[in-house]
Amino acid sequence: MGVQQNGADQRQPPDETPVLIVGAGPAGLIAALQLSKNGQRCVLIERNLDTTKWPKMDITNCRSMELLKRLDVDRGLREVGVSQEYSFDVNISTGLSEGGQLIAKWPSQGLPSPDAWRKRIRTNNDGSNPREPYQRCSQAIFEAWLKPQLQSNPLVDAYFGWKLESLTEESSHVDSTLVDTAGNRHSIRSRYVIGCDGAGSKVRSAVGIALKGGPVPGAMHLIHFKSRDLSRLHKQGQFWHIFFTSGSVIISQDEIDTWTVHTPIPVGADVSDVDPKQAIYRALGGDCAPYEIEIDEVLVTSTWRPNIYLADKYMSQGKRIFLSGDAAHQNIPTGGYGMNTAVGDSFDIGWKIAAVLAGHGGPHLLDSYEAERRPVAARNLERSGVHHTVHATYQQWCLRAPSASTSQNEEGRSLRDRIAAHVAQNDGENTDHGIELGYRYNGSGVIVTDDASQEPAWTPKEYVPSTWPGARAPHVYLSDGKTSIFDKFGTGPAFTLVDFSADGKYAQSFERAARSARVPLEVVRLLMRRMRGRYGNAMPCSYDRMITWPGAHPQMVRPGPLSMC
Structure with missing residues (x-):
């Protein structure tokens, strides 16, 4: 278990490891979990002794929940997150005091609870819905829940309170110098390094990768606190968020007693003398x-600036x-894309590195990580800016x-009506499922595109189910009404071949090719006649088979030899 003295971790790390992960926020934890799920060892270091105390992101979206389900941790997250019966309602208000008014509920019908959405998914089994509803859970809870699971994982060697001091990349490995909690230096050699060490990334600066972008004008004062004064807090109804026309926001973190307030402040403002209760x-x-209101405890306070940055590489x-x-x-933060994009990043690079380490990842597989994930981040960054502008507009x-x-x-009634119409027309925050579910890995060097067909339409708002090469495989329940097609996809390192043909001969040829190439392959046979009206609506019927990657992004293939990477 290691030697602990005064909270200091003084274990001796291994001299070598297949993968070194720097940073144990959501990105680092998911990367370690994915590697272990694929049977690969890693060393995980985190400069802080414990997980974050700041709430940060508070929604795990549908796609992230699908990925977490493939890692077998979705149920645990729901157990520690907000109870399933609570909605995601967002209120737009002029204030809770006398004279303040609820202007609009966003969207007008409200955002359904996970329980309600599960019923909708069951009812509309046409491929247009996700496998999993979204989940409310503070990042502080998310990290604290996942950390001990990684620490007990036999394939993950985790060191909290350890820092990366330097690293040197060689042709066959990376040499890194780590500093433990007592200030001692340790050298470790790894075949790969995954930098999950946040905005001020030491890994990014060490390899000379630049950021493009900048901060958004203005800053925010965050106050995280406890209060059970629900009668006053729910004066205008139960809520997930209230966006006030003044620019302040309150977030319900658990529907019990934990809340976060964000208040706009000038850049560089000193809030050290501000009474946090008065600020609330x-x-x-x-x-x-x-x-x-009655405040039981102020947990943490900080100031922060919204940023839009994207790494060049x-x-x-x-x-x-x-x-x-x-x-x-x-x-x-608008849209909740930060942590959710990170989940997709780490899920993707985790299985790809694992495939290379296992010997069945082709020479272009690691190149595909940047080609696939960077465009997703760029699109999400742009969309978060669109959502931010919605609020900035009515505040102005x-x-x-x-x-x-x-x-x-x-004049007052006219302004409030104008705000209500504005937010009704621009209600994509947390409902833009084209962004969350519909991204496609166009341009990836390991996905074979189809030049004979026209790519289906894409919009940020609506998810269009599609089996276009590089798109997320649509979710449907099979004929028993209980089994999801996602449940048939292989877990861990295996690729899945879904064969819709009547005789299965093509699947046999793929199996032979996979064995020859030493590629782990699982075959799922589903008769197309039984799938018509479900998967058939989402899939061009000219295709005979579908290969899904461990990341559950399909590659459609016509008759011919196995070609994956």
Whole structure:
């Protein structure tokens, strides 16, 4: 178990490891979990002794929940997250104090609870829905829940309180110097390094990868606190978020007693003398007078600036060092794309490195990580900016007419109606399923495209089910009404060949080719006549088979030899 003295981890790490993961936020934890799921060892280091105390991201979206299900941790996350019966309702309000009004519920019908969405998924079995509903869970809870699971994993050697001091990339390996909690240096050699060490990534700077972008104007004061004063907090109804026209936001973290307030402040403002309770009252008051509630405990406070950054590269020149999560991209929180993009990054690079280490990953497989994931991040960054602008727009309207938002005259009613119409027309935040589920790995060197067919339409708002090469495989339940087609996909390192042909002869030829290439392959036979009206609607019937990667992105293939990477 190692030697612990005064909280210091003084174990001796191995001299060599297949993979060194730097950073144990969501990106690092998922990367380690994916490697172990594929039977590969790794060393995981984190400069902090414990997981984050700041709430940060608070929604795990549908696609991330699908990926976590493939890693067998989705159920555990739901157990520690917000209870399944609670909705994701978002309110737009001028304030909770006297004279404040609820302007709109966003979207107008509200966002359904996971329980309600499961019923919808069962009812509409046409490929247009995800396998899993989204889940509310603070990143602070997410990390604290996943950390001990990784620490007890026999394939993961985790060191908390350890820092990366330097690294040197060679043609066949990476040499890294680590510093433990007592200040001692340790050398470790790995075949690969995954940098999951956040916005100020030491890994990224060590290999000279630049960031493009910058901070969004303005800054925010965060206050994370406990309060059971639900009658006053729910004055305008139960909520997940309330966006106030003043620019402040309150987030319900657990529907019990934990909340986070964000209040706009000038860049560089000193909040050290600000009474956090008074700041909470002002935030809840919105454009009205401060609104007092009973506060049991202030947990943490901080200031932060929204950023939009994207790394020029996702991997080093020698292709042995990779970036994931905030080390590669930094999002405005609107839309919740930051951590969710990180989950996709680490899931992807994890199985690809594992395939190479196992000997069945082709020479272009690691190159495909940047080609696939960087465009996804760029699109998500852009969309988070779109969502941010929705809020900035109505806040500017209120700033230009300071007393109008709460006024009962014609000007006030007109402004509130204008805000209500504006948010109704721009309600894609957390409902843009084209962004979350519909991304495609076009341009990847390991996915064979189909020049004979026209690529299906794509929009950020609507998910269009498609088996276009490089797209997420659509989810449907099979004829028994209980088994998802996703449940048939192989886990761990195996590729899955879904064969819709009547005689299965093509599958046999693929199996022979896979054995010859030493590629792990699982075959699933599904008769197309039974799938018509379900998967058939999402899949061009001219195709005979579908190969799904361990990342559950399919490659459609016509009759012919096995060709994967």
